[in-house]
Amino acid sequence: MATINVGLIGTGYMGKAHALAWRNVGAVFGARPDVRMHTLCDATPELAAAKAAEFGFTRATADWRAMVADPEIDAVSVTTPNALHAEMAIAALKAGKHLWCEKPMAPTLAESEAMAAAARASGRVAILGYNYVQNPLIAQARALIEAGAIGDVNHFRVEMDEDYLADPDAPHSWRSERKSGYGALDDFCVHPLSLVAHLLGPTKEVFGEMAKPYADRPAGAGRRAVETHDIVTALLRLESGVCGTIMADRCAWGRKGRIFVQVYGSKGMIAFDQERFNELQLYVADGPEETRGFRTILSGPAHPPYGRFIAAPGHQIGFNDLKTIECRAFLDRIEGRASTAVDFEAGLAIERTIHAIARAFDDGRWTAVASLSS
Numbered sequence: 001m002a003t004i005n006v007g008l009i010g011t012g013y014m015g016k017a018h019a020l021a022w023r024n025v026g027a028v029f030g031a032r033p034d035v036r037m038h039t040l041c042d043a044t045p046e047l048a049a050a051k052a053a054e055f056g057f058t059r060a061t062a063d064w065r066a067m068v069a070d071p072e073i074d075a076v077s078v079t080t081p082n083a084l085h086a087e088m089a090i091a092a093l094k095a096g097k098h099l100w101c102e103k104p105m106a107p108t109l110a111e112s113e114a115m116a117a118a119a120r121a122s123g124r125v126a127i128l129g130y131n132y133v134q135n136p137l138i139a140q141a142r143a144l145i146e147a148g149a150i151g152d153v154n155h156f157r158v159e160m161d162e163d164y165l166a167d168p169d170a171p172h173s174w175r176s177e178r179k180s181g182y183g184a185l186d187d188f189c190v191h192p193l194s195l196v197a198h199l200l201g202p203t204k205e206v207f208g209e210m211a212k213p214y215a216d217r218p219a220g221a222g223r224r225a226v227e228t229h230d231i232v233t234a235l236l237r238l239e240s241g242v243c244g245t246i247m248a249d250r251c252a253w254g255r256k257g258r259i260f261v262q263v264y265g266s267k268g269m270i271a272f273d274q275e276r277f278n279e280l281q282l283y284v285a286d287g288p289e290e291t292r293g294f295r296t297i298l299s300g301p302a303h304p305p306y307g308r309f310i311a312a313p314g315h316q317i318g319f320n321d322l323k324t325i326e327c328r329a330f331l332d333r334i335e336g337r338a339s340t341a342v343d344f345e346a347g348l349a350i351e352r353t354i355h356a357i358a359r360a361f362d363d364g365r366w367t368a369v370a371s372l373s374s
């Protein structure tokens with residue numbers, strides 16, 4: 001494929017991140033195929049046209065169905081609210097497009113399974129927006145674990161905290177509607193689960209607890225009931241036998257983008273915090289006791305593909321660069337090259353784990369992830 005014509009649906013937070021990634025992927029990676037920003041879609045023609053001009057798309061539309069059916073378009077990015085993913089993704093795959101869809105797949109497991117089935121039937125590439133696994137230092141953490149640098153892994157904890165819903169008077173939005181999903185479980189926990197799967201392998205069984213700190217939020221002239229849970233705590237037992245926890249909180253004052261990963265082993269441990277994501281902490285229990293301590297590994301060209309962005313170590317890459325790496329992984333998969341992309345099959349395993357945690361919360365008992373499989 002010499003060129004790839006791209007259609008993007010949604011121009012919000014993630015829409016802009018995808019647009020920047022599509023614009024930058026060629027310049028950063030010298031990636032082929034050549035990306036053409038073909039059509040931008042949003043809910044109104046005015047918004048679509050204004051953002052198309054800003055982001056550098058040739059055309060704009062408010063009709064996503066017409067856009068995904070356009071024979072000129074090869075690949076579609078879906079960055080709309082969760083409840084719209086399934087319909088848009090399935091239509092794009094049926095129209096023969098490669099697909100880059102934001103996480104989570106969909107609010108229900110049935111919809112996620114239908115998306116995965118559509119991807120299989122299409123023979124096209126379908127990947128998800130699990131950008132945090134694309135961090136070069138997460139690749140380094142995985143390499144250290146695989147090389148036995150911290151010995152046999154025996155415990156892990158992953159916490160994801162932000163405070164964008166910490167204010168009880170933050171406005172009601174699609175994120176507090178049950179039709180968008182469970183709340184922090186599918187909005188946040190999918191990211192820790194993507195990291196657990198990437199670093200430590202598949203999850204076997206789960207136990208879960210969820211909490212709703214605020215009953216309602218401002219909407220129009222009054223207040224509207226919050227239908228989702230903003231706090232989740234889950235216990236995980238992996239296929240490997242290792243146990244750990246994931247926690248997520250969308251009301252965690254002071255936390256802006258924290259994903260704190262700790263992996264403990266028989267010889268040491270690894271710690272990583274997304275708020276300082278150009279740093280990896282490594283503790284290895286060797287050498288004299290009096291000089292033992294954490295080593296801070298600063299990201300640099302030794303951690304590919306960091307050097308594609310900037311030649312100097314320690315100068316740091318950012319969130320949108322993770323999206324550019326993910327875009328390159330998408331192109332790699334389309335071109336049949338080795339790829340770090342999280343595809344719909346891997347995404348479906350995350351969805352099953354999410355729904356198993358919700359089932360465990362409802363039933364008050366450990367739940368096997370496989371019991372949620374169709």
Ligand SMILES: NC(=O)c1ccc[n+]([C@@H]2O[C@H](COP(=O)([O-])OP(=O)(O)OC[C@H]3O[C@@H](n4cnc5c(N)ncnc54)[C@H](O)[C@@H]3O)[C@@H](O)[C@H]2O)c1
Pocket residue numbers: 009010011012013014015041042043062064079080081082084102103104129130131187
């Ligand atoms: N990967 C990540 O780190 C990450 C971070 C934030 C959000 N997300 C995911 O990205 C998705 C979008 O989140 P966001 O924060 O960008 O939301 P947002 O509300 O900022 O943007 C959603 C966009 O979709 C548009 N839209 C809604 N209905 C549409 C329709 N019928 N046709 C065309 N456009 C329509 C909206 O106008 C808006 O531009 C969600 O699934 C969310 O979970 C992922």
